[in-house]
Amino acid sequence: MLKRTIQRVKMAKGDLKKPKGKMSAYAFFVQTCREEHKKKNPEVPVNFAEFSKKCSERWKTTSSKEKGKFDEMAKADKVRYDREMKDYGPAKGGKKKKDPNAPKRPPSGFFLFCSEFRPNIKSTNPGISIGDVAKKLGEMWNNLSDGEKQPYNNKAAKLKEKYEKLKM
Structure with a gap:
């Protein structure tokens, strides 16, 4: 034993x-x-x-x-x-219990990009599955240059700063 x-x-x-x-x-x-x-x-x-x-x-x-x-x-x-x-x-x-009043985490640059372009993809391809929309968004994001990604990443950084201040 x-x-x-x-x-x-x-x-x-x-x-x-x-x-x-x-x-x-x-x-x-x-x-x-x-x-x-x-x-x-x-x-x-x-x-x-x-x-x-x-x-x-x-x-x-x-x-x-x-x-x-x-x-x-x-x-x-x-x-x-x-x-x-x-x-x-x-x-x-x-797991610790999450504070219901805690601020929501900010989206990344990629998610900000997705929220902007998702409606365009859905309207040009009616009946497309959620997975296919995600694939198209991923391909579009990967085809962008660093300069084209910069505005989304900058906005994400600002949102993250705001989040960190609220979290304190």
């Missing part, structure tokens, strides 16, 4: 303080099968692919009454996980 925990810590890419994930009823069933296998055959190493197939077949034939025992274990583990996550801090996904 300790060896597995150390391996988990070494392999963990994210936060080491984050609670261990919740286990499903099937995961508890497989864990029980593995313990039974180890008691019966302590010296024999487990072939994971073979073992998984046998567990899967056994799970399918297990009665709903016996599965209920594992369902209860999973429910208890979910309660543990939810309690630990509440104490842990970050919400699921680890």
Whole structure:
């Protein structure tokens, strides 16, 4: 058990303080099968692919009454996980809540260009798909010289300055 925990810590890419994930009823069933296998055959190493197939077949034939025992274990583990996550801090996904009053990020020079030319493309090509409009806009933008892109990039820079001031 300790060896597995150390391996988990070494392999963990994210936060080491984050609670261990919740286990499903099937995961508890497989864990029980593995313990039974180890008691019966302590010296024999487990072939994971073979073992998984046998567990899967056994799970399918297990009665709903016996599965209920594992369902209860999973429910208890979910309660543990939810309690630990509440104490842990970050919400699921680890994302911070966005301030609804925060200013909207400014568009780039390319997006300013697109907003100017999108109506022209749509009017000259009725029924064109959104993806095709985007392709045409991308081609047009790539064919512009740096001098022709400059007014859009300058406007984007001004909008970014304004945004940075509002953000403070």
